[in-house]
Amino acid sequence: MSKKNAGLKENESGLKNDGSEKSNFNLNVALTPTKIVEFLNRYIVGQDKAKRAVAVALRNRERRRRLSPEIAREISPKNILMVGPTGVGKTEIARRLSSLVQAPFVKVEATKFTEVGYVGRDVESIVRDLVDAAVAMVRKQMLADVQEPAAERAEQRLVDALLPRSDKKFSMPDIMRVFGGVPEGEAEGEPEEVRKNEATRERLLTMLREGRLEDREVEIEIAENAAVGIPLFGASGMDSMGINLSEILGGMLPKKSKKRRMKISEARRALTAEEAEKLIDTEALSQEALDKAQEDGIVFLDELDKIVAKGGGGSSPDVSREGVQRDLLPIVEGSVVQTRYGPVKTDHVLFIAAGAFSGVKPSDLIPELQGRFPIRVELQPLSWENLQQILIEPENSLLKQYTALIGTEGVELRFTDDATREIAVLASKMNAEMEDIGARRLHTMLEQLLEEVSFEVCDDSRKVIEIDVGFVQNRLNCLVENRDIRRYLL
Numbered sequence: 001m002s003k004k005n006a007g008l009k010e011n012e013s014g015l016k017n018d019g020s021e022k023s024n025f026n027l028n029v030a031l032t033p034t035k036i037v038e039f040l041n042r043y044i045v046g047q048d049k050a051k052r053a054v055a056v057a058l059r060n061r062e063r064r065r066r067l068s069p070e071i072a073r074e075i076s077p078k079n080i081l082m083v084g085p086t087g088v089g090k091t092e093i094a095r096r097l098s099s100l101v102q103a104p105f106v107k108v109e110a111t112k113f114t115e116v117g118y119v120g121r122d123v124e125s126i127v128r129d130l131v132d133a134a135v136a137m138v139r140k141q142m143l144a145d146v147q148e149p150a151a152e153r154a155e156q157r158l159v160d161a162l163l164p165r166s167d168k169k170f171s172m173p174d175i176m177r178v179f180g181g182v183p184e185g186e187a188e189g190e191p192e193e194v195r196k197n198e199a200t201r202e203r204l205l206t207m208l209r210e211g212r213l214e215d216r217e218v219e220i221e222i223a224e225n226a227a228v229g230i231p232l233f234g235a236s237g238m239d240s241m242g243i244n245l246s247e248i249l250g251g252m253l254p255k256k257s258k259k260r261r262m263k264i265s266e267a268r269r270a271l272t273a274e275e276a277e278k279l280i281d282t283e284a285l286s287q288e289a290l291d292k293a294q295e296d297g298i299v300f301l302d303e304l305d306k307i308v309a310k311g312g313g314g315s316s317p318d319v320s321r322e323g324v325q326r327d328l329l330p331i332v333e334g335s336v337v338q339t340r341y342g343p344v345k346t347d348h349v350l351f352i353a354a355g356a357f358s359g360v361k362p363s364d365l366i367p368e369l370q371g372r373f374p375i376r377v378e379l380q381p382l383s384w385e386n387l388q389q390i391l392i393e394p395e396n397s398l399l400k401q402y403t404a405l406i407g408t409e410g411v412e413l414r415f416t417d418d419a420t421r422e423i424a425v426l427a428s429k430m431n432a433e434m435e436d437i438g439a440r441r442l443h444t445m446l447e448q449l450l451e452e453v454s455f456e457v458c459d460d461s462r463k464v465i466e467i468d469v470g471f472v473q474n475r476l477n478c479l480v481e482n483r484d485i486r487r488y489l490l
C-alpha cells in the first residue's frame with residue numbers, strides 16, 4: 001500500500017471517532033437498562049440498586065424522546081439521590097456512566113459553592129459547563145462530518161504551497177525540491193506557462209494523493225490560535241456572566257497567520273484541521289449544543305450531604321450551606337440560564353446527586369430540594385468479599401494496574417488467591433477498627449504492600465514475583481497491629 005493510504009488510514013481513524021459518535025446516536029437507542037447495568041458491572045462491584053436506578057433514568061430519556069412533544073414536555077426527569085458510606089462507588093458509577101452515554105455530562109461537587117467568595121449565581125456555572133460539554137461534543141461530531149471536504153481543500157492548499165499559482169519567483173525553490181531540479185529556459189509565453197503550470201499542479205496533486213511526498217518539507221501559512229494566550233481582564237467576573245471577552249474580540253480581530261515549515265504529512269494534518277474548522281456552521285453548532293444540553297444533559301451533583309446544615313443551629317457556615325441549597329433549587333426545578341451560546345432551559349436536565357449522609361440525613365435537606373430527588377438508592381457498605389472482588393475483577397482493577405506497571409520492567413507480578421483474600425480481610429478489619437473509607441483502603445494498603453517490590457524490581461533477577469499470603473502477612477500484619485503506625489500508613 002502506498003503512503004497515501006497510510007495517510008488515509010489516519011483520516012479514517014479520525015473519522016472512526018465520530019463514526020463511533022455517529023453510531024452513538026444509535027448507541028443510545030441500544031442502551032437498554034440491562035445493557036447499561038452490564039456495562040457498569042465491568043467496573044463496579046455490587047451496588048445493584050444504584051446501577052438499576054441510573055439505568056432506568058437513562059432509559060427514560062430515550063423513551064421520552066420517542067413521545068410526541070405535547071406529552072414529552074410534561075415528563076420531567078426522575079432525579080436520583082445516591083446515599084451510601086464513603087468509598088463504596090458513588091462517584092465511580094457517575095464516572096463510568098459519563099464515559100458510556102453520549103450525552104453532555106458534568107460532575108460538580110456541591111461543596112464548591114460553599115467556598116469563600118461564593119456568590120449566589122455561581123451555581124449557574126453548572127449549566128454553563130454543561131453547555132460547554134455539549135458544544136465540545138457537537139463540535140467533535142461536526143468536525144468529523146466535514147473531514148472529507150476539509151481534506152480536499154487541504155490538498156489544494158498543499159499544492160498551492162508547493163507551486164503558487166502565478167508567482168514563479170516563489171514557486172521555483174519548492175518545485176526544485178520536489179522534482180530535484182527545473183529545466184532551464186522554461187516558462188516563456190503566458191498561455192503556455194499557464195498550461196504547464198496547470199499540468200504540474202495536476203501531477204503534484206497525483207503525487208500528493210499517492211503519498212509520494214509525505215516526507216518533503218513545505219512552507220505553509222497556518223492560522224495561529226487567536227483566543228489562546230490573551231487573557232483579557234480578570235476572567236472570573238466576565239465569565240460568570242457567560243461572556244468571554246477574548247473570544248468576542250478574537251472574533252473581531254483579524255486572524256493572525258504564521259508561516260511554518262513542516263513535513264507534508266504534518267502540514268496535511270494541520271491544514272485539514274484548519275479547513276474543517278472553517279467548514280463548521282457555528283450557528284448550527286450552538287443551536288444543536290443548546291438542544292442537546294437541555295434535552296439530554298446530565299448533572300452529577302456530588303457531596304450533596306456537605307451542603308446540609310447540621311443540627312438546626314443558626315451559625316453562619318450552616319446558613320451559607322442552606323443558601324447553596326436554595327440557589328441550586330431553581331436549576332434543579334427547572335429555570336432558564338443564560339449562557340454565551342444562548343439561553344438554556346434546565347427542566348429536562350437529569351440530576352444525579354450523591355452523598356455519604358453519615359452525620360445528616362436526606363430529610364435534612366430543604367424540603368423543596370428533597371422533593372426534586374424522588375428516587376433514593378442506598379449503596380451498601382463493602383464486605384471483605386466485595387473488597388476482594390474489587391481488587392481482582394473490575395476492568396483495570398488495582399491489581400491489574402500494579403501488574404501492568406511492574407510488567408513494563410519485564411517482571412510478572414502474580415497474586416495468589418489467599419493473598420488477595422488476606423489483603424481484603426485486612427482492609428475490612430482496618431475499616432471496621434478505624435474509619436470506614438470503603439474501597440479507598442485498598443489503595444494505601446497495596447501501596448504499602450508493594451513498596452519494596454516497586455523499588456527493587458529493576459535489580460531483581462526473577463522473572464516472576466509471586467505475592468502469597470505469607471508475603472502479605474509479613475508486609476502488612478505488623479502495620480495493622482501497630483496502632484501508631486497504621487494511623488499514618490494505612
Ligand SMILES: Nc1ncnc2c1ncn2[C@@H]1O[C@H](COP(=O)(O)OP(=O)(O)OP(=O)(O)O)[C@@H](O)[C@H]1O
Nearest residue numbers: 043044045086087088089090091092356390439440
Ligand atoms: N463497588 C465498587 N466497585 C469497584 N470499585 C469501587 C467500588 N466502590 C469503590 N470503588 C473504588 O474505590 C474508590 C473510591 O470510590 P468512589 O469515589 O466511588 O467513592 P464514593 O462512594 O464516591 O465516596 P465519597 O462519599 O467519599 O465520595 C474508587 O477508586 C473506586 O474505583
Ligand SMILES: [Mg+2]
Nearest residue numbers: 090091092302
Ligand atoms: Mg464521591
